[in-house]
Amino acid sequence: MTTASICTIGDEILIGQITDTNSAFISKALGKIGIKVVHMASCSDSNKDIISTVKRCLRMSDVVITTGGLGPTKDDITKNALMKLSGSTRMVRSRKQMEIIKNILISRGIQMLDINRMQADVPDKCKVIPNKIGTAPIMQFTFPKEMFGRENMLFSMPGVPFETEEAIPDVIAAIQAHYKLDKIFHRTICTFGIAESVLSKKIEDWENSLPQNLHLAYLPNPILGVRLRLSIYGTTQKEGEEELDRYSSSLKEILGDAVYGEGETNPQTVIGELLLERGATVSTAESCTGGYLAHLLTEIAGSSRYYWGSVVSYDNSVKINTLGVSTKTVEKYGVVSSQCVKEMAEGVRKKLGTTYSIATSGIAGPGGDTPEKPVGTLWMAVSGPKGTVTSTIVSKSTRAINIERFAASALDLLRRSLISGKI
């Protein structure tokens, strides 16, 4: 099996001031063509560290992809390190990249400086893959077995995540042109609303029945729920897909409506599909989720076809004046109550004129708890032509995670209520 390592370069990663999202993105792209990532590493912006880390990666795997350290500023030195490592003797200017740099600077109204021009220079031993949306080109090296113990391909990509995302198809194409690749096949079953340990117990017998070459992993996430990833190695595509079909069908039978989808989906995409099937629309009324529920729904391109808007009623005056929650309800039950979210959901549905609506009110923390309503309490409601359903959960986490879990739980209440026909 062809293997790969990913090496992210930059003091800002080692010092923890940015979170590396490139590694996950690149790894997914490699996995799809059957390349197994066996190692990930991060190193500092120092010649010595870059060279020793990249060399180690080259000895551990066939393909190595680095990101970062290609900016126009003095702290970016990846190019010089790779010049040395590859045995290049001079820099050559890439005309194609130079054209792109010019156009980018013009469109941004920025004057061309020497440091911009120098971004088009690359070591003579590399092949350039132009970076269409950024100034730093992608460098591709191939090394014979004599250099690092195996025949290697090395790619140096930019650190800016969306530039790496844009360029990855070209890198993947270059890898496919070079190697005869084995296959790995994955299937991910997405569940929401069952804790990891309960899930594990529930599918214990099924898990014990899996063949040797089929691997199961649990991937818990506040928004996506617990996803179960099945991976199969050493088969043809047809055999692999058949095995995955068989085992994922029996898994879905065990888990019932806790399963919301398969693969790279998420709850808000599934809800969008359910609404489009019905020609229906939805609106939201949010207190504790503070716009995050609206954000999850509008993250999806094309969501304007079914999502009409939100009233974020952070202050109680907005709940009363804009959503029409009665003062009596607020006084008698408080805003974190079944009664209040019911009125919020019904209010926004009427005001915005949508088929369905979702409302949230809770205590995201860190402050604001009472004996009856601890931090992490959420009341949520979904409303539709057949009526309104309310529900509550307690999430024991940080403010940020509580907000995520609140929004995801409210989406899940809508999904289950749409499927069961309760609203």
Add this chain to the structure above:
Amino acid sequence: MTTASICTIGDEILIGQITDTNSAFISKALGKIGIKVVHMASCSDSNKDIISTVKRCLRMSDVVITTGGLGPTKDDITKNALMKLSGSTRMVRSRKQMEIIKNILISRGIQMLDINRMQADVPDKCKVIPNKIGTAPIMQFTFPKEMFGRENMLFSMPGVPFETEEAIPDVIAAIQAHYKLDKIFHRTICTFGIAESVLSKKIEDWENSLPQNLHLAYLPNPILGVRLRLSIYGTTQKEGEEELDRYSSSLKEILGDAVYGEGETNPQTVIGELLLERGATVSTAESCTGGYLAHLLTEIAGSSRYYWGSVVSYDNSVKINTLGVSTKTVEKYGVVSSQCVKEMAEGVRKKLGTTYSIATSGIAGPGGDTPEKPVGTLWMAVSGPKGTVTSTIVSKSTRAINIERFAASALDLLRRSLISGKI
């Protein structure tokens, strides 16, 4: 200088299905006590990989922190690998962790299973740091120089980010009790609205004047802008802080009102502080940012003191009916226009009764562009007692990044308008 490595364990990381946020978090915590992270690595859930990667980390640095692979399910095998690596001979059950597991399961209404009990078992050579909010305990090992070439501390922490965040102070305390630590001091100057290369040119002379032991790094981010991090090594706290004071003052003088803050702040926190100083409130009217602007503002604990709410007007009917944008404006100028965002900002300010307001309307993409208004076009407005200011930008990125940059740019327009007294 005492050094550390961070090793994240899990197939889900190597396969790219989750993004590792633990490494950045842990690294920040280590940096604060003067420990330099020299290496980060990720490895798969296999005994061989865990042992070889952790051993390499132990040889490269004094402290090693691993996260992940401690769940109750079969694919989590870190504990067995560390049992072997540490030369432990048996598992012992931690009473303290067992108590915590019991309470967590009770509070979640989950029945105790054998796999839950086994989470309290640890190798006999380790010391337990209880995980107060999760089921997997933190394991602390100390190894003599004979084992890996230097005296080491090894900590195994859970993979769930908020559990790691909760437990890190205890780990830091254990490290401080063991080592006599050198110091590194950092200072971060946060800027918004200047491109990295322009910024670099602007501060070139200043940068060239920095002493050898003062290192500068550029950290670009769509929401936080370009942050400039100064790090100083090999000084006393007093000397270090004085040097950082001197160089950051001269830097701020060069950059003027592009600087919005220092350290671990963000634009929405700075805006919150400006509003609280004035006893003022703010509301938002969002189209293309779809609730994300509201989310940024409400991410901050205590934001309910100045943030009253948002009308997310994703559908034009909401702009007209709820925000009071005139049909004529929509027909004549379109919704992505100075005129429309002006009416949105003024509409929401009046409707929600706040001192100030922010409005956004644009094209986040990928579809929806016209020759006059390309994808990535944003119109934004801020309104206050003195009037309304509008502005536009074009962001050439993905939908997700465009939404982030749109929201951050609108916040920056409010910040600059508040400071200049224009609204």
